[in-house]
Amino acid sequence: MGTTWYLVLSALLFAIGAGGVLVRRSPLVILLCLELMLNSANLALLAFGRNLGNADAQVFAMIVMVVAACEVVVGLGLIVAMYRRRIPLDVDEARELRG
């Protein structure tokens, strides 16, 4: 399989994730869409790494996974905090930083 196939698939997944961030309102689903975008970027990285025969891309992908895990942990912590304080879980409602 040519690398182009993987790259186009990665572009499609990224576009789906970006459309999801724009169209959904629940912060939980928006975090899921961010995961989609990060994973599509990982797919592109690994496809290029395979194409060049260079394993550095795999280390890069691992670091992306670490950053994604951090983002999930902080984001889910925020969602739980919002839920505890009875703030509606809707990104259009929670548009002010002021608590």
Place this chain on the structure above:
Amino acid sequence: MEQVAFFAGAIGALGGAIAVIALRNPFYSVLALVVHLFSLAGLFLLLHAEFVAAAQVVVYAGAVMVLYVFVAAYVGGVEEPLWDAIPGQRILAPLIGAALFIELSIAVLGSGLKSLGDEGEVIPAGFGSPEAVGRLLLERFLIPFEAASLLLLIAAVGAVVLAARRPAPVDRGGAA
């Protein structure tokens, strides 16, 4: 054979991704993401990234998704309102997504790189094995590795601080 595996993985990944944004219940969205991540791990295997694929299944589809399932169950099914916050949001957002896909595809296909059309270089034996990736992580990329571990520590502490149950606010204005 490889084509079959690629298209099976691609269909699973695309179906999972579409289900994530299309399902109304966040709990089902999380389960769709698990399907997506498993399919993606299969694609990583095709790209000879065995260690990354294993980490994807164990860390992502295992640990991170358990966290998501827990929070989705804790928060409960939140009904999203049907009205648009921005007029035409439901029509404009897919259009912007499609424009992004077309732009990325033009960038990839229009680059005209010959090597993108085929498999790529001949890879050495043991490419993507835990040994090779571990050697790179602990020798050449030691500083990014340590920085990542520090980042994880900060994120863990931050999550505990954010989600901790706060004591009831003290009445500071009252008589002592």
